[in-house]
Amino acid sequence: MQPEEAQISDVDLLKAIVRQDETALAELYDRYRVILFSLLVRILHSREEAEDVLQEVFLQVWRRAPDFDENRGRPFTWLVTLARSRGIDRLRSLAARERVALAGAREPGEEVSDAVADAFRSEQRGLVTTALDQLPDEQKRALMLAYFDGLTQSEIAEKLGAPLGTVKTRMRTGLIKLRELLGGQNASFGF
Amino acid sequence: MTHQDYKEMISAYALSALDAPDDSALSTHLNECAECRRELDEWKETCAPVALDAKPLEPSPQLRERILSQVRDDRSSIAKSNVVPLARKQKNVWSSLGTLGAIAASLLFLALLVNVVLLWREKQAVQSELETLRAEVSKTKKDLDEQTRIIQMFAKPGTRFAELTAMPIAPAATAKLAYDATGHAMIMTSGLPVPPAGKAYQLWFIVGGKPMPGKTFSTDSHGKAMMEDQIPAVAMNSAVFAITLEPKDGVPAPTGNMYLRS
Numbered sequence: 493m494q495p496e497e498a499q500i501s502d503v504d505l506l507k508a509i510v511r512q513d514e515t516a517l518a519e520l521y522d523r524y525r526v527i528l529f530s531l532l533v534r535i536l537h538s539r540e541e542a543e544d545v546l547q548e549v550f551l552q553v554w555r556r557a558p559d560f561d562e563n564r565g566r567p568f569t570w571l572v573t574l575a576r577s578r579g580i581d582r583l584r585s586l587a588a589r590e591r592v593a594l595a596g597a598r599e600p601g602e603e604v605s606d607a608v609a610d611a612f613r614s615e616q617r618g619l620v621t622t623a624l625d626q627l628p629d630e631q632k633r634a635l636m637l638a639y640f641d642g643l644t645q646s647e648i649a650e651k652l653g654a655p656l657g658t659v660k661t662r663m664r665t666g667l668i669k670l671r672e673l674l675g676g677q678n679a680s681f682g683f
Numbered sequence: 684m685t686h687q688d689y690k691e692m693i694s695a696y697a698l699s700a701l702d703a704p705d706d707s708a709l710s711t712h713l714n715e716c717a718e719c720r721r722e723l724d725e726w727k728e729t730c731a732p733v734a735l736d737a738k739p740l741e742p743s744p745q746l747r748e749r750i751l752s753q754v755r756d757d758r759s760s761i762a763k764s765n766v767v768p769l770a771r772k773q774k775n776v777w778s779s780l781g782t783l784g785a786i787a788a789s790l791l792f793l794a795l796l797v798n799v800v801l802l803w804r805e806k807q808a809v810q811s812e813l814e815t816l817r818a819e820v821s822k823t824k825k826d827l828d829e830q831t832r833i834i835q836m837f838a839k840p841g842t843r844f845a846e847l848t849a850m851p852i853a854p855a856a857t858a859k860l861a862y863d864a865t866g867h868a869m870i871m872t873s874g875l876p877v878p879p880a881g882k883a884y885q886l887w888f889i890v891g892g893k894p895m896p897g898k899t900f901s902t903d904s905h906g907k908a909m910m911e912d913q914i915p916a917v918a919m920n921s922a923v924f925a926i927t928l929e930p931k932d933g934v935p936a937p938t939g940n941m942y943l944r945s
Contacts, residue, residue, distance in 0.1 A: 498872075512758060514751060514754060514755065514758075517750075517751070518747070518751055521747055521750060522747075524834060525741075525742055525746075525747070526739055526740065526741060526742075527734060527735065528734075529740055529741070529742040530734075530737040530738060530739050530740045531734040533737070533740050534736075534737035534738070538741075539743075542742070543742050543743060543746050546742060546746065546750075547746065547749060547750050547753065550750045550754075551750065551753055551757065552756065554757065555757070556756045564724045565724050565727060565728055566728070566731075568731060569727050569728050569731040572731040572732075572734045573727050573730075573731060575734075576699075576734065577699065580699055583697060606921075607827045614739075616735055616738070617735040617739070618730070619732075620732045620735040620736050621735075621736055624733070624736055635698070635733070636736075638695070638698040638699075638700035639698055639730070639733050640737070642699070642701075643700065644700050644701065644702045644703075645695060645700050645701065645702055646702045648700070660695065663694065663695055663698070663700065664691065664694050664695065667694040667697075667698075667726065667729060668694070669728060669732070670733075671725075671729040674729065674732055
């Protein structure tokens with residue numbers, strides 16, 4: 493879970509990208525393609541849409557690398573936030589009919605090989621899954637609907653048939669709990 | 684809303700889950716509150732690992748090359764335009780404004796072009812009208828000169844007149860000839876057919892049965908004409924005047940039909 497000693501850090505890669513180093517971008521892509529692509533497929537339920545958005549994300553990384561501030565967070569967080577934001581934007585821009593169709597298709601895509609799964613840091617994934625499983629179902633459900641389906645609090649309330657205030661409380665309580673559960677592990681995410 | 688209210692909204696904001704009014708209000712507050720911005724960064728750190736809950740999937744191998752190819756294109760276009768990559772959003776805005784400006788300039792140019800064409804056409808019409816008026820003035824002046832000369836001829840002491848009679852070929856034709864003591868003659872016709880192409884009427888002075896050629900002339904669409912000539916001295920007292928249709932440059936001896944004679 494710790495960076496390999498010989499490996500260039502994500503922060504250094506981003507600094508190299510600021511200097512227009514194309515190989516640094518290629519290396520960053522190789523490190524994060526599975527994490528970000530998986531996230532985007534989960535949000536968009538479409539490999540094609542996910543690849544399209546992932547392309548946009550890395551182009552944005554190329555152009556906006558100078559925006560990254562290591563004092564404000566890790567590259568992992570910056571990249572995931574960027575990809576998720578783009579993915580949610582794309583999801584919200586799709587017509588409701590298309591969303592239903594996409595959700596109905598639930599195209600899983602190709603799963604990664606074992607080797608890639610290792611690279612995906614299955615151990616970290618296990619930590620997250622374990623932490624999420626420790627949340628009460630109603631809290632986890634509300635968080636998942638926000639995180640992967642891009643729903644707002646009132647949309648979640650409507651979908652779950654719960655009062656808006658209750659949803660707000662569930663989300664906030666769930667995130668606080670998640671922070672506690674992942675708190676000691678957070679430094680492990682990212683290279 | 685109080686600072687505490689905003690703080691409680693930050694975790695949902697990190698998930699982009701706030702409804703529009705709350706989202707907008709908190710965005711404004713974040714611009715002013717460093718403490719809340721720090722808290723937002725912390726919540727983003729908490730939320731990011733949730734991405735790992737997604738089932739691991741591999742994108743197509745071609746995507747890597749597509750991205751790198753696009754980046755190379757982007758770099759070369761930036762180098763060409765000498766624009767810093769960070770200015771991407773701004774570049775788009777200016778690019779859009781530039782496009783709008785180009786469209787506006789094109790429309791303005793088109794409007795000016797239309798205006799120029801209209802003005803040019805108007806100028807052409809005015810010029811054409813002016814030419815017509817000039818021609819009319821010129822013709823009027825010429826007519827007036829002719830009338831003046833006729834009046835002067837008629838008023839001149841010693842002026843003699845001869846009336847020509849129509850031949851059967853042009854029964855409606857008439858002509859009068861006036862000439863002074865010097866032999867300066869003026870002939871005025873009406874009712875003559877318009878001569879065909881290549882033809883003209885020619886005046887003849889016939890003395891002792893022998894025709895002496897005068898000048899040629901044409902008529903207007905009404906068969907009218909006025910022509911001045913000089914009567915040969917030998918023809919001053921006993922000449923017969925005649926008009927025939929001849930080749931337009933005239934001939935030394937008559938060849939065509941006679942239309943009028945005195």
